[in-house]
Amino acid sequence: MLVRFWGVRGSYPVPGPATNGLGGQTACVEVRPRDDLLLVLDAGTGLRKLGRELVKEPPFALGQGVCHLLISHTHWDHIQGLPFFAPLYQQGNRVVIYGQQRDVHLSHIFSNQTQDPYFPVGLAEVDAEVSYRELVEGARFDVNEGAARVSCARLNHPYVAVGYRIETPEGLSLAYVSDTAPFDRIVLGYEFVKDGPDPDQAPSSDDASTLKAMRAGVVALCQDADLVIYDTMFEMEEYRRSPHWGHSTPEHALDIVQEAGGRALALFHHHPGRSDEAQAAIVRRVADKAHIEVMAAREGMALRCTGSGVEVVEG
Numbered sequence: 001m002l003v004r005f006w007g008v009r010g011s012y013p014v015p016g017p018a019t020n021g022l023g024g025q026t027a028c029v030e031v032r033p034r035d036d037l038l039l040v041l042d043a044g045t046g047l048r049k050l051g052r053e054l055v056k057e058p059p060f061a062l063g064q065g066v067c068h069l070l071i072s073h074t075h076w077d078h079i080q081g082l083p084f085f086a087p088l089y090q091q092g093n094r095v096v097i098y099g100q101q102r103d104v105h106l107s108h109i110f111s112n113q114t115q116d117p118y119f120p121v122g123l124a125e126v127d128a129e130v131s132y133r134e135l136v137e138g139a140r141f142d143v144n145e146g147a148a149r150v151s152c153a154r155l156n157h158p159y160v161a162v163g164y165r166i167e168t169p170e171g172l173s174l175a176y177v178s179d180t181a182p183f184d185r186i187v188l189g190y191e192f193v194k195d196g197p198d199p200d201q202a203p204s205s206d207d208a209s210t211l212k213a214m215r216a217g218v219v220a221l222c223q224d225a226d227l228v229i230y231d232t233m234f235e236m237e238e239y240r241r242s243p244h245w246g247h248s249t250p251e252h253a254l255d256i257v258q259e260a261g262g263r264a265l266a267l268f269h270h271h272p273g274r275s276d277e278a279q280a281a282i283v284r285r286v287a288d289k290a291h292i293e294v295m296a297a298r299e300g301m302a303l304r305c306t307g308s309g310v311e312v313v314e315g
């Protein structure tokens with residue numbers, strides 16, 4: 001199974017000298033359980049470049065490509081690349097969009113994103129065939145008759161966000177956990193929380209059991225995974241200031257991934273204000289205390305899952 005990063009940044013794109021090393025585009029990860037099966041995690045601005053590469057060769061160049069696009073949630077940094085995804089503008093290609101929503105259909109959300117005056121071409125009018133799969137909490141499903149198995153879990157993030165696990169019949173596995181707050185203080189998702197909670201106040205017992213169940217779901221996604229890609233946008237003081245924004249620190253991620261027996265952790269959804277240099281210092285700090293491999297996700301980096309972790313094959 002091959003994993004390639006096209007966008008690793010959180011919140012908004014920040015290309016420029018301070019971020020050229022890791023990249024400034026927002027969330028997008030290509031996953032190939034096998035060469036002829038394409039899954040894409042999130043449609044942030046990194047998706048544009050992936051699309052341009054795809055249409056250079058078959059099957060997308062011939063209008064015979066299929067892209068399974070798994071959306072974690074519909075905040076801008078996870079969907080902004082979709083209108084610029086070149087395979088959409090070629091007849092015969094198929095894009096299947098997966099995601100979970102609460103009160104509205106996915107098709108409504110994505111059609112609105114490209115409605116006048118936001119964008120000149122509506123998603124319903126593109127040349128490719130676009131279809132939707134609405135997910136429910138804890139969904140599990142096969143793609144291409146079992147060539148990949150996908151499992152989902154709820155994340156602790158405003159509105160609705162879903163984490164994914166992708167497994168191959170050979171037992172290779174990958175978990176994608178973006179975006180999520182840790183599971184210790186505040187339940188996010190039901191209503192807008194304007195201010196962070198009092199840091200010293202414990203959650204109610206209802207909230208504590210919801211958080212415990214959510215955490216168990218995420219641990220299950222990461223169980224013995226070759227690679228876990230995890231939202232680690234915050235440093236601890238940033239988390240303490242804004243726990244209601246729905247993001248974790250590398251320490252929160254490491255805690256979960258090591259408990260789950262995950263073999264490698266890719267820090268992901270980097271803070272838009274974090275330079276390459278600052279991020280490198282964070283990786284060094286976390287790697288020092290980790291029992292597993294820790295790296296920063298980087299645009300252009302490709303990893304191969306080996307069954308006992310990952311190896312870098314590009315970038």
Ligand SMILES: [Zn+2]
Nearest residue numbers: 010011077179
């Ligand atoms: Zn995000």
Ligand SMILES: [Zn+2]
Nearest residue numbers: 073075157179
């Ligand atoms: Zn978000």
